[in-house]
Amino acid sequence: MSAKGPYRDIVLDHHRAPRRRGRLAPPAQSAEGVNALCGDQLRIEVRVEQGRVVAYAFEGTCCAIATATASLLGDRAIGGDADDLGALERRFAALVAGEIAEAAELGALNALSELARYPARRKCALLPFATLRAALRGEARTTTETPA
């Protein structure tokens, strides 16, 4: 196990210097992801043209895991087919649950695989995926916390 657990260098880098932080000029689809128990609040905006993700931005107050995942997810989503994001989310969920070791299509997101050992923190990494999914479906708000 790494001495830094889920905080690999690439994760820390995207936490300290997140890519695509901010808002998009309209038109864009957006959603809020809120994990109230953690205190994480995330807003993701996305623009899809002819089925492709052409712009992505996020902002919010989140832990390093959620921030880095939101940043890495933007890198991965841009230029891709919006319809493929559901499959990507399922692969990522399997990765952080420890059900798969790595998956080529996840690219740099594989850096979060250590979360398999930190079940309490999985919801942090899943929040950006769920928020992006909500934005694409036109849902205003989502969470990855089960009601407590």
Place this chain on the structure above:
Amino acid sequence: MNAPLHEASPTFDPLRARADFPLLTRSVHGKPLVYFDSANTSQKPASVIEAVDRFYRQHNANVARAVHALSEEATTAFEGARAALARFIGAASPDELVLTSGTTMAINLVAYSDLLPRLQPGDTVLVTQMEHHANIVPWQLVCARSGATLKVAPISERGELIVERFVELLTPEVKLAGVTHVSNVLGTVNPVRELARECRHRGIPLLVDGSQAVPHMPVDVQSIGCDFYAFTGHKMCGPTGTGGLWARRERLAAMPPFFGGGEMIREVRFSGTTFADPPHRFEAGTPNIAGFVGLGAAVQYLERLGMANVFARERELLAYATDALRSVPGLRILGEAPDKAAVISFLVTGAHAHDLATLLDLEGIAVRSGHHCAHPLMQFFGVPATCRASFAFYNTTGEIDRFVAALDKVRRLLV
């Protein structure tokens, strides 16, 4: 008080006490464990673990039901634990102590049995801004059933109850006040004797949540002068699923049953049932017998250490840690009451509490992060979560040094 606080014994040896806790010798992620989460649950000394083990190996039977030898032994052990606990908190008699699964059940018992039948629309229940959810939500539930409302006594930026505001809020429509003895987040020790006096003058029953007090200081419920005192066993070196509610005999005698079932009855007929006297009236069903036997052993253990020694040792650790944490850049402590238990909630600029706690865990250091079951208090300070290091007498200054060094290291990773 059982023993004046200044009577700490110079012969108390905290390192010998530490050796009584088998779990504290283990490693986490390849590093010696530093357990700074005792406000969440304490570790257990060998004598408690052995008492539970011995009960199941030699004495296990149900209580107060059968005439055979094992049942007599189990009943004697269970009631012996009640007597030890009652003595430990200064109750006049074991009959004044209802054994519950913990503080939460104790407060719910008061909410539904004592308070709800008295509540009318327009009545209020008074709590403070620093309460644990267990001393908020039960009152909200009974308020919702009766048309009563909850009101909240404010605290200062330093995390102290503003006593004069609390007293002003003790108006005639207040049917009960609930106050924590010691804040689980801030460590603030509330002036419960003074609050009890003010409540008593106005005929308002006061419930004190003693979850964070009984494990850490001498407590004498009679000298506090409150009406109800709730506490939990697992924070005071006992097993989980144990705790108690203290109230004077006449108060308990006036309360109807809350849970119905076996154990709490005198005679059951389909035409009507008569109930046992307190405290058994409130103890329906088979209790956590082995757990209370373990809690009885925990009381014996703490009495042997001496609560004045426990109190003095933990204050030393608090002062040492508070001072050492000043060296960490960007660190802010929430809760600066002069009278404070060994709990330090903190924030570090630019670092989320959960990230700090996960990275500290990798260094073998267990702290809690999150809202600490106190959302309204987090809202007051305008933060989603804090990290909390909480100490017990079995911790050491060497562990605090490791914690502070590790905190500085992980802070550098994040900021």
